[in-house]
Amino acid sequence: MKNDIMKEKKMKDKIAEDKSLKEDKFLKNEIINNIFFHNRQNRRKKFLENYLQRLYPGQNVHELYMQHQKRKQKTSMLVMAAGFLIGCMLFYMDFTNREIDEDGQIRRNGYGSSEKHIDTFVESSDYEKFELELSVPSRKYTEEEIQKGFLKAKTWLEEELKGNNSSLQHVQDELSFPAQYAPMQIDIVYISSDYKLIDGQGQVYNEDLKKPQTIVITAKFSYEEWEETKDYEVTVYPPELSAQEQFIKKLKAQILKMDYEQKDKDFIKLPEKLDGTTISYKNKINSRFLYIFFLGIGCALLLSFGMDDDVKKKYEKRQQQLLFDYPEFVSQLALLIGAGMSLTGAVRRIYVDHKNSQAPLYEEIKIFIHNLDNGFLEERAMEDLGNRTGLVQYRKLCSLLAVNMKKGSMNMKVVLEQEAEDAFEQHQALIRKMGEEAGTKLLLPMVMMLVVVIGVIMIPAFLTYQIS
Numbered sequence: 001m002k003n004d005i006m007k008e009k010k011m012k013d014k015i016a017e018d019k020s021l022k023e024d025k026f027l028k029n030e031i032i033n034n035i036f037f038h039n040r041q042n043r044r045k046k047f048l049e050n051y052l053q054r055l056y057p058g059q060n061v062h063e064l065y066m067q068h069q070k071r072k073q074k075t076s077m078l079v080m081a082a083g084f085l086i087g088c089m090l091f092y093m094d095f096t097n098r099e100i101d102e103d104g105q106i107r108r109n110g111y112g113s114s115e116k117h118i119d120t121f122v123e124s125s126d127y128e129k130f131e132l133e134l135s136v137p138s139r140k141y142t143e144e145e146i147q148k149g150f151l152k153a154k155t156w157l158e159e160e161l162k163g164n165n166s167s168l169q170h171v172q173d174e175l176s177f178p179a180q181y182a183p184m185q186i187d188i189v190y191i192s193s194d195y196k197l198i199d200g201q202g203q204v205y206n207e208d209l210k211k212p213q214t215i216v217i218t219a220k221f222s223y224e225e226w227e228e229t230k231d232y233e234v235t236v237y238p239p240e241l242s243a244q245e246q247f248i249k250k251l252k253a254q255i256l257k258m259d260y261e262q263k264d265k266d267f268i269k270l271p272e273k274l275d276g277t278t279i280s281y282k283n284k285i286n287s288r289f290l291y292i293f294f295l296g297i298g299c300a301l302l303l304s305f306g307m308d309d310d311v312k313k314k315y316e317k318r319q320q321q322l323l324f325d326y327p328e329f330v331s332q333l334a335l336l337i338g339a340g341m342s343l344t345g346a347v348r349r350i351y352v353d354h355k356n357s358q359a360p361l362y363e364e365i366k367i368f369i370h371n372l373d374n375g376f377l378e379e380r381a382m383e384d385l386g387n388r389t390g391l392v393q394y395r396k397l398c399s400l401l402a403v404n405m406k407k408g409s410m411n412m413k414v415v416l417e418q419e420a421e422d423a424f425e426q427h428q429a430l431i432r433k434m435g436e437e438a439g440t441k442l443l444l445p446m447v448m449m450l451v452v453v454i455g456v457i458m459i460p461a462f463l464t465y466q467i468s
Helices: 002-055 061-096 154-160 243-261 288-338 343-353 360-373 378-389 392-407 412-441 443-467
Strands: 105-107 116-124 130-136 186-192 213-223 226-236 267-269 277-283
Touching: 002 061, 002 288, 061 288, 130 243, 154 213, 154 226, 243 267, 288 343, 288 360, 288 392, 288 412, 343 360, 343 392, 360 378, 378 392, 392 412, 412 443
Parallel strands: none
Antiparallel strands: 105 267, 116 130, 116 277, 186 213, 213 226
16 A cells, blocks of 8 residues: 555656656746747847948948838838728728628629629528528520520530530539530520429429339420521439538529529519528628738738849948949059059048049048047058048058058058059959849840740641641
């Protein structure tokens, strides 16, 4: 007895220990996930601040970041609000544009128009609410307006007649009675040998059928004065439907019957009672407004990330422009220093010559001159210029110039001329690289054009070969 108690106690302790380990593991995973998310957010913030600082030198980077975040939030809210408003408009349009009026009538489309497809909810006193799709054909022409068809198609009708049934020898669902063979405009009329089992619209009434029964459907094809008939033997089997399925089937049949009786009227009156059951109809509201809501939210999120990528692209474009301007800047420095000007005077002269330029290099030079006027040491201001650009070429050049300002150098002109020559070679290499990248980007449209040309040539050739 004592051993059993000890075993039970050990088992409880083990279960408690396992539970504690699971809880510790869960908390550990939560902490790791939070740290990872926090670190990821911090890295993204640092990248953005770095790009913004390089794009807008001399401005407060924190204020730039906050302005960028406010623009993102404002744009995202506008996109979500637009999605919400569009979704509300669609919901209002779907709610107010009711095809079924209060009298249970549906307005038909005009002569020659396509038929209407209406989704409706049907409510009855004896059955559950269910959804029903109604197909309301357009208004039919009068007998004088009916155009006669071309030739009959008995083989086509034999396949079409069975509808959703496996064959005419095993019929449980309604038959398909097309009123016309569309390709040749042949009018077709149907005569049933037993209307209690299959009526003139192809509806099968096999609810009370106990055993299979064979009847004859006579199809009468007519085109102007030409007429011909053909008999089709149809074997009807008892149904395998639930009570509600049978009710839906009867309702569809009744709607088809009323549609046929009211085919020359502007409205079709839907049945209000069937087999002693009261029926009401409600328009089904399209759920597309929900898609617009979620689409607006998705667009706002994508736009938020896209605005961050735009900052990166602007930064990359600015760096590329700095590289383009580097050879000219070095050559001008070499020329002015060779003419006897001091380094600071040469930089000021370059800025005066390009004062109205919007290039990023001259914005950096403007900050350099502003720092000098505010009391910065020349070598420190020059080093800051190289660091702000973030490019190796400028850092190397500014470091060399800062050393020259401190210690002086007799061969500065030669060094700058050599640097200018190297810069022009690097500039040419950069242009060649950009040309190669542009050529690579053109490959896809060229391949697409090639496919189109091949299609234009080969498709007519294959069609000609098949015809011959």
